[in-house]
Amino acid sequence: MNDITGDPREIATLLAIMARLRDPDGGCPWDLQQSFATIAPYTIEEAYEVADAIDRNDLGDLREELGDLLLQVVFHARMAQERGAFAFADVVAAICDKMLRRHPHVFAGASVDGVEAQTREWEAHKRRERDAAGEADTSALAGIARGLPEWQRALKLQQRAARVGFDWPGPEPVIAKLHEEIDEARVEFAAVAAAADDAQARDRLEDEIGDVLFVCANLARHARVDPGSALRRANAKFERRFRAMEALAAADGVSLSQLPLQAQDAYWERAKAAERA
Known part of the structure; x- marks a missing residue:
């Protein structure tokens, strides 16, 4: 057995x-001023920087970013220890x-039949743990x-619903639903344009934009594509091409x-052509 210590x-x-x-006696003023709430955004940011290093396949940077993320765990644990709640150990x-x-x-010594079976068992373990803790919410x-x-929450909601059979059978009906939601968003755009100060119209437009994004996440799930990773790639592509436009101009x-x-637009097309070449 491999050493895991x-x-x-x-x-x-x-x-x-x-x-x-x-340490209040000679510690860093910035670190002393922090709380769980003020550090939480940095924790999220460091997790995304880990994902970025992975996307770029930069293992040297990944080592650094994992260290930064570990520091976040140590920071939170230290603040909890100071309150007498828990420590890093x-x-x-x-x-x-x-x-x-x-x-x-x-x-x-148990057995499991493949990755999908393991995923189902993992969720079953989590459910048993929630039941043991007396959690009243019995929803899927x-x-x-x-x-x-x-x-990410949209993806998890869809995955959970799919486990009880509430799911489209494949990508085609999801694409059809996406077109439907885009058409509904188009209607609400027109309503907002006709009554720019109508708060209800803007709320309806926000609802429809949310529906479009929710269906896009569902489409990514059916494609077995992580929507966050896909959006990071799209962002990187846009940034790369826009910077090329600026350089060409x-x-x-x-x-x-x-x-x-x-x-x-002409510069955009030139940037795209240069990238393909």
Whole structure:
């Protein structure tokens, strides 16, 4: 069996660094000022930077970003320890216990038939844990965190509903539904244009835009494509091409901001053509 213990010395050093930063007697003023709420956005940001390093296949950067993400765990654990709630060791113990408990096919001699079966068993374990904790919510959608990015929460809601059979049979009806939602959004755009100060019209438009995005997430799920990853790729592509547009315009001695849309579109097509080439 492979060794799964590791060397604790580096972790001990990191914990000592964080304790020193949070020491009221000579610690860092910025670190001392922080709370769970103020650090939470940084935790989310670091998780996305890990995902970005993975997308770029930059393993050196991934090492750095994983360290930054680990620091977030240590930071939260230190603040909890100061309140007498729990410490870093408790966090480690809890996740070790959970991983051993939820992988009986690895650590307890049980068997599981493939990845999909393991996913179902994982969810069953989570359900049993919620039941044991006395959770009153018995919905198939119970336990989906409200703090997730909304695209990710949409995906989880759809996955849970699909497990009880509430799902389209394939991508074609999802695409048809997407066209339907776009048509409904078009109607509400017209309503807002006709009555710009109508708050109800704007609310209806927001609802329809939300429906379009929700169906897009469902389409990604049927394609087995992560919508966050797909959007990151689209963002990267747009940024790459827009920067190329700016460079092409600058080479011609002009600024994009001074050009009409038709001329800007011409630079966009040139950027696309250069990328394909």
